[in-house]
Amino acid sequence: MAKDARGRELPKGIRQRDNGTFEGRVAVDGKRVSVYGNTVTEVKKKIAETKYKMEHGIYVDQCNISFDEWFNTWLEEYKKNSVKSGTVFSYKNYYKYYIKDELGMRKLRDLRGEHIQHLYNKLKQDGIATSTIKIVSAVLSGCMKQALKNGLIERNPVPLAILPKAGVKKQSRVLTQEEQTLFLKYAKAKDSYLYNFFALALRTGMRNGELRGLKYSDIDKKKMVIHVVRTLKYEEGRGLYEDTPKTASSTRDIPLTEDMLQIIENQKKFWGISKIINKNEYVFHQGDKRPISRDCVQSEIDRVIALIREDGINFERFTCHGFRHTFATRAIESGMQPQTLKTILGHSTLSMTMDLYSHVLPSTKAEEMEAISGAFKIS
Structure with a gap:
């Protein structure tokens, strides 16, 4: 012995x-x-x-396992039951589009820091945003940390690589008051089936998926709030499905004003609904009651913009998230307290709200500077 x-x-x-x-x-x-x-x-x-x-036939030889095999095992055994299905889908996409071709066929035990670094550098050279590369790094880190715990590797190579320096952050597209008025004017004049969707997006700052997932049961007239309790997501092979909001703080109540109620009533009238029979019906849907996809929303935004441009008006393209940015900017301009805005937007931290939405339009900054100029006058 x-x-x-x-x-x-x-x-x-x-x-x-x-x-x-x-x-x-x-x-x-x-x-x-x-x-x-x-x-x-x-x-x-x-x-x-x-x-x-x-x-039981489930042993994998750690000497021969590829990174591709381990990633799929990690996703199935360690993430599938611990995170939202939408998060798993997101991990799959980041792996498929940014990681698989570069690292998938390498042996897990052979992965080194320079391989991770080469991946980061290549993504940067291909014009991939630094924010996206950071998510790629987070996915790799979680995957490799578990491999280390399982004894499949002796050292996690991810911390050995250096993330590329972020460039100048592109400012989010915010509609001016004139632009938002013009856009809604054209959407209404051209009888857009999403006119009321656009109007409510501008009035609430709700996310695209949250608005598409809004049901009549979420409109609480007694408490005068909109209950944000779900979001619509899309997954290849599964189609559109309902999920819980983005984060715990995203499940929230948004004060319901009379003009917001009117927007919802107008949407009912658009489809010729005199009274609500099914509380589970989506407020915004296709003509055949099917839910609306993210692409459909963007397609309709682009259609309205094209109509504006046809009349010789220069109008920069924006995404549906631009409505959220615009709402937040108007709220700040109107003096809404950051803590209140944070709650309405469903952010988890106040710093997130201020980092994303504390920008104001040039005209507003000029007005603010003019307002305090008296404090510095020289006698």
């Missing part, structure tokens, strides 16, 4: 290596596998786990 460096007898199948660590050997149906650990107890545990996996 083998003994350790102190002369103590070791359990059958375990030996101490020259570097002081321990090796255990597992044999099932003629296949032999070695496991390693810093203590005998750790090795005994790994022997039991490995034997179970080999006997």
Whole structure:
């Protein structure tokens, strides 16, 4: 029977290596596998786990496993039941579009810091935004941290790479008051089926998916609030589905004003609805009651912009998220307190609100500077 460096007898199948660590050997149906650990107890545990996996056909040889195989295992076994389905879908997409081609076929145990660095550099050269590369890094980090815990790698290579320096942040597109009025004017004049959607987006700052997922049951006339309790998402192979809002703080109540109520009533009239029979019906939907996709919303925004341009008016393109930016900007301009704005927008922290939406239009900044000029007059 083998003994350790102190002369103590070791359990059958375990030996101490020259570097002081321990090796255990597992044999099932003629296949032999070695496991390693810093203590005998750790090795005994790994022997039991490995034997179970080999006997049940779920053992993966860590020497041969590719990063692609491990990523799929990590997603299925460690993330699928711990995060929202939309998050899993997002991880899949980031892997598919930004990671797989570069790292997928490499052996997991062979991944080094320079491989991660090369990936970052290539993405940067391809014009991928630094914010996207940071998410790629976060996905890689979570995946490799679990591989380290599982003993599949000896060192996590992700922290060894350096993220590229962020460029000048592009300012979010915010409609001026004239632009928002013009856009709604054209949407209404051209009988857009999303005119009321656009109007409510500007009045509430709700996210695209939150508005598309809004149901009549969420309109609380007694408490005069809109309950934001779901969002519509799309997943390839699954289609549109309902999910909980983006974060815990995104589940919120937005004060319901009379003009917002009127917008909702106008939408009912647009489809010829005199009274609500099904409270589970989406407020905004296709003519056949099917939910609206994100692409449909953007397509209708682009259609209205094209109509404006046809009349010789220069109008810069924007996405549906521009309504949210515009609402927040108008709110700040009107003197809304940041803490109140944070709650209405459903942000988790006040700093997030201020970082994203504290910008104001040039005319407003000039007015603010003029207002305090008296404090610095020289007698």
